[in-house]
Amino acid sequence: GWLLLLAACGAPGAPGASSGGAPDAAAASGLTVAVAASPLAGSWETEEYRLASGVTHAVRGRIFFSETDWTVLFFVVDGEGVARRGSGEGGTYQLDGNALVFTHLYHLSEGSAMEGLPAAELRMEARVDDGPAEPSTITLEGDGLEIRFPSGNAMTFRRRP
Numbered sequence: 266g267w268l269l270l271l272a273a274c275g276a277p278g279a280p281g282a283s284s285g286g287a288p289d290a291a292a293a294s295g296l297t298v299a300v301a302a303s304p305l306a307g308s309w310e311t312e313e314y315r316l317a318s319g320v321t322h323a324v325r326g327r328i329f330f331s332e333t334d335w336t337v338l339f340f341v342v343d344g345e346g347v348a349r350r351g352s353g354e355g356g357t358y359q360l361d362g363n364a365l366v367f368t369h370l371y372h373l374s375e376g377s378a379m380e381g382l383p384a385a386e387l388r389m390e391a392r393v394d395d396g397p398a399e400p401s402t403i404t405l406e407g408d409g410l411e412i413r414f415p416s417g418n419a420m421t422f423r424r425r426p
Contacts, residue, residue, distance in 0.1 A: 305330040309422035317417025320381035350376025
């Protein structure tokens, strides 16, 4: 899970300390809890889609991470830059070291056959709270992100300013 930072705050004048009378909840507990920012938070531009077979395809799109949620929109393009496949997905995620688990709540995709990829019929799914988990692995180096999926496929991204 994410690192939790705990700071005592019961001293007079400290944040959360009561100025007299009944102490507020933070002063009564003596602790303030803050969640460290996810290193994935922000916008990432797609770079390459690498299949387990070794075939690579150019992709265009973005993946966005908040502290708890993710959304991706990407298109697999052919040699002329024409979009042949596309997917819009989203949900929640958990990050523990380099282990990234996506929970899929939303999914919209369709695509033509391309090298290493069969044709995919239109697929639309929307769930409220519980969706399938996709345990993945990441490598995060500087502004580069690689996500390796259970299928053996991987996608690379570059952090956007």
